[in-house]
Amino acid sequence: MFDLYLPMFLMFAIAAGVAAGMFSLGQFVGKNPQSAEKLTPFECGNDTEGAGNVRLSVKFYLTAILFVVFDIEVVFIYPWAALFKGLGWVGFASMLMFVVALLVALVYCWKKGALEWEK
Amino acid sequence: MTGFSGGIIEALPYLFAFFVGAMIPRRQGWAERVGIGVVGVLAVAFVMGLWPEAADAEATQAVTRADEWPQLLNVIVFLPIVGAVAILFAPRQNPKLLRAMTMGILAADFLISLGLLRANMTTGWHFQYVTEWLPTFGIRYHVAIDGISLWMVLLSTVTTPIAALVSFGSIKKRTKDLCFAMLLLHGGMLGAFVSLDLFLFYVFWELMLIPMVILIGVWGGVEKIKAAYKFLLFTMAGSVLMLAAILYMVWAHRQAAGFVTFDYLAMSNLVLPRTAATLCFIAFAFAFVVKVPMWPLHTWLPDAHVQAPTGGSIILAAVLLKLGTYGYVRFCMGMLGGPAYDRAATLAGVAVGGGILYGALCAWKQTDVKRLVAYSSVAHMGFVMLGLFAATTSGIKGALLTMINHGIATGALFLLVGVIYDRRHTRLVSEFGGLAKVMPVYAAVFVIVTMASIGVPGTNGFVGEFMVIVGTFVSSALGRHGSIQAVLATFGVILAAVYMLSVVQKMFFGPITNKRNENLPDMNVRETLAVAPLVALIFVLGLFPSLVLDTMDSSVAHVIDKYNSGRDSHRGNTIDELRLLNPSPKGDDPTSYDHNYPVPPKSDDDESANAASRPLSTAVALGQGVSRGVAR
């Protein structure tokens, strides 16, 4: 059983060794002065202002969640699409109800202003 | 007789609903009043529809005696309850109308209950009315009276109007709640006295609780709430155990006879295994002993009386205590005779020692008149229970008579205490002195009622206590203790004289010690009108007790032979024997006490079949439904 997966284990081992090697080399070989100026977060050259965790506006969260929720429904449409021929009208009607429910949800979100990006 | 009045009875609920609906005053204009009246009628029709049996009277398969009108008891019990509901719709703003309605309903109820006296009390149940209430549970609406409960009903219909008359005099605020509580309490008590179905009895037994708690709690004295809680929790604790015993007996009857029923006749026909019978007896006895109250569980009574308003404590003393003793006669001695016989001697000792003697000594020490009268009623109820434990004819008759006498005498005493409380707003004996000079009529009435409560020959108290003591002397249930207990009870009578006369002397005779007592007004018309019937009854019953005693003969004899048959079957049975006493009761002849004995339902799905359960098959059917059809 073990010999079946031997090549895979070897490949993992080599990858891990290379990655670990790069890090440890940088750590032991180079000199890294801990000056205060070096420890500030790097913001492409200009210096930082304001608190660390800036308050993100809700719209980022809203869009991400709406995407996740609506995208999951695709999971149900795939098997239905694969057997489309076999299911006949009953299958079509039930999937129609499913899609209508999603449509109502989408219209609701849209009308409630969840999809507005810039006011 | 029944043709025309039957028609009225059928139309009564609809008329009543229309009258109540149309009476809501705030709506101006006739259209709205008629409209609401019609809605009321429709509501009653809907309720009638829900309960088909009640609509057609002949569904009641039991034909009662020819000369007795079957609906009489229903009218007596449900008039106050329907009246209480009607009071809710009456306007809150004018108390005069509310008081008039309540007094009218109570007076009507009293007059109707006089109709009960017309039938002579031969053997068997009278004015019996049976109808199916919950067939699947074997619960029937089964009401009837016999020699015992007849006088309890009359005592209640006499004292409640008097209590209402007095409390309307002294209580001016929140009259609507007062009327509602009084009427509901009255209906509950009457229902408990007449019901012969254990479930119905339990419903009325609990229905009485809340109005009494409201009476004590809303218009009571200083710490009225503590007293109300105490009263509620004591009684609830008792009735909860009784419910468990009822449920067990119903289950046992189902095993023995095959069909489920809550009926008293069936339950009294049942012989339980020895330990189960004793446990059920303890549960029932506990519920009734709390209510009586007997010595260890009496602490709620003085608090309840001291805090309750005058009207409330009159009803509490006159009728509510009798439910405990009536319950003991009917249910403990009637159904569980065996264990009652075994425990009779010890319980009688408690009744004499704890009730009569301890009660008298406590009364003697009291400074507050109302608390004194409360302890005196503990002593009197000790006499009643002693008579019941003696279980001889004269003992039980004496006990029943003492119950009526105690109701009259103590009711009158509380009424009189209320009279001086309204004037001086204090109940301490030391506050009063030499009232006889200031209030001669009041003093005279008080002395007469004290004579009755002490038991001076010529008044009703004497007859009852004398018969109880004679009964205890010759009782077989008490065995060799009987004579000692009789002697101690007689000594108790003397103690009663001691504490009552000492109070009368302190309050009425001797010089007027307190300035404020100088110009107290004597009893006004309302109070005299209220106490007059009680004083009259004291002398009527005192001189002609046979009026009451003769009617009890057949029912007391019935209780005693049930008690003895229970004793014999209990002594004879082995540990786990469960059988019916007489397997073929004659259910249809009106003169026997087994009239309207519950019969197994004749419907096709035989009751005993689904009693034996089949756990898995029904469960599978439950989930299976039609899912078998799916071929996956």
Next chain:
Amino acid sequence: MGALLGNVLEHYVMLAGVLFTIGAVGFLVRRNVLVQLMSIELMLNAVNLAFVAYNRVHGDDMNGHMFVFFIIAVAAAEVAVGLAIVLSFYRLTGSVHSDDADALKG
């Protein structure tokens, strides 16, 4: 029986059990609400793994896989609602520490 060798099924079920216990302990022990959310997701995924492994054994019907689809969909909805609640909780109390949720006492 599916094509899988008998004892391999135990490996998968063992793994699912271990993952589930990690999620449960993580939920009970950790105080940060977001970590609790993540540990619930971990538990749900452990259940997914168990379902797929068992479905391989009861080969003929696709019950296990169907279950997994529904679990994934519902888990997504649950996360959506959970994050909304955590967000409003964070807005009000300024912290995601579940010990701060002590406004309701008694």
Next chain:
Amino acid sequence: MDLVIALSPLLAVGFGGLMLMLAEAFGKPSEEGISKTTGDVVDAGAGRGAELGLGASVVLIAGAVMAVGVWIVGPETLEGVADVAPYLLIDRFSLFFTFVLCLGGAFTALLGGGYLPEHRIDRSEFFPLVLFSTFGAIALAMSGDLLSLFVGLETMSLGVYCLIGLRRGSARATEAALKYFLLGSFAAALTLFGAALLYGATGHTDLVGIGEAVATIGQPDSTVAAMPVLLALALTLAGLGFKVAAVPFHQWTPDAYEGAPTPATAFMAAVVKTAAFAILLRVLLVGFGEERLMSWGTGWPPVIATLAVLSMTVGNVVAGRQESVKRMLAYSSIAHAGVALVGVAATIRSTEDATASVLFYLLVYTVSTAGAFGALILCGSRGAEAVSYEDLAGIAKRHPAAALAFSLFLLSLAGFPPTAGFFGKLYVFQSAIDSELYVLVIIGLVNSLIGAYYYVRVMVYMYMREPVPGAPVAKPMSSGMVTSAIVLAALLVLGLGILPGVSLDMAIAAAARGG
């Protein structure tokens, strides 16, 4: 076509929910709605609470009426029912529960219609959420398969999480939602893992298949191992125990009940608990209904009996010491769950009677609790919501009708005779005595004694206590919808109390003929 008739209650509630969502999104906000909202996006449903509440209650009452219709038509005769069979079992058992759940949902919608405008909570998403949660609850009550059990459970719970967290402004509501969410999803994960083990052990996900496979444990040719089934039984009991709020899993209940707006609390106490009991009964009686599992020695009855005793005792004792009436009602709902569990434990011998008693008890409990919360809402108005005992002091003088209604529902919850609560309790204890669980009955009766104490304590505050001069006094509010909900609940409580014949036979029929 029969399928549409059979599923009509479910479809009605679902479709009603969608319509309400659209109405809420597209409706024009009422004029005073605009003035109040401060946010830039004016909520279309702002100020529309009353109308949406009415719409939601109409939809739910229609659902209840359809359930009765299908009951009269007789679900056995509709053959279309077989297509959707293992997932949604349309039989008398689920139709009875559909009726009770729709009734509970209708009460919540009515109470919400009165409560939300009064307390300026302008989130009229409340009503579509109530509809979707009831949809999930009905699916849960109908489900005969672990899959639809999970989906129904989650649909109901997600709706309720949002219902609780609706008042975004108040920290208490958000915290209540957070606690309920965390524990609820934890419970769902436990149930799921139990389902996975069951599927693994028996190869079936539908309850009847599991029941038969479990019955073959121990026979020589059986492929089912006992260990995973017992573990699954434990996990499912734990998961459903959370939902039913039995004692060891009840920590979330008081906080969630107190933090949530009162109509949401009524919904949780009535509908969520009833649906959880429906599925608990079905899972235990069908999935684990085999004699060995159902016997007192080896099976789940002792577990259920212990849960019952713990729930009743802890629920009653702690409820007695609460200062807030809402929290007291929360603990009392735990105690009532305990009594219903006594009925479930009683199914070991008299299965039909015990199941019917649990069904009837849940109907009575739903009506009384919804009425009690309604009366609590009626006793408090905008600034002065009635929550603690002191708020209710002396309200009998100011608002006698509300005080009388509240007392009626409290008496029904306490189990006093003329009301339905007494009959429900009596029926459960009678079936428990038929199965010879005497100790359970004694404990139950003693607990109803303790219960009577703190229910009457509320009445004492209302009738016999005067409000403390300084304390804020709850002014009773006047709202047609809340009053109509209370009148309906009062009629049902008294009707079921005095004439329970009709609904009792329905409960027995529902429990007996599963098909």
